[in-house]
Amino acid sequence: MHQSDERGEVSAVVGVRVHDQVVDVVRLNSEDDVEATRMPGGEENIFEPERWLWRSRGEGARVLTEVLALPDE
Template sequence: MSSSDILDIETGLQELIARGYQFVHPADERGEVLAVVGVRVHDDVVDVVRLNAEDDVVALRVPGTEENVLEPEKWLWRADGDATEVLAEVLALPDRQDPDGSQTKGCWLPGRGGTSKWLAAR
């Protein structure tokens, strides 16, 4: 999918949801939403999209073994910039297939002040 295929941010987000992204909304201690974060765990990777503003979006593909997918030490792919451009790049990424068929597993754990943390299962 190219950026011309995404008419607006809402269309891009709907496509991410259709592909299995789940969204969380990290908040500060007052409950103010800091960002909209979409995460999709598949095969041996975790794809993360963080929307801070329409012109401030960061997307990452990180190894499934990464402990903190919101602030990873290592990433396999990264894009940042305008929402429609970054969302188009994310939607154009091919899925990874692990040769042994294993998949990364884990879950989101609620934290203080409306925050959440990804806990990778080993």
């Protein structure tokens, strides 16, 4: 998914992975501003979850390495 601003320009790229009983969401705002969240599969709003199991924010390579290291279960 690509979130756009009011002019239609891409403001973020968002990736969603649903597996087992969890959902992983990664939002890339810029190379140095990435947020990743793992939440239970039953969350109503994956972009503003009420509960989350894991969360990280920071430089892209570090955050992506962390989310990819999480167990699949």
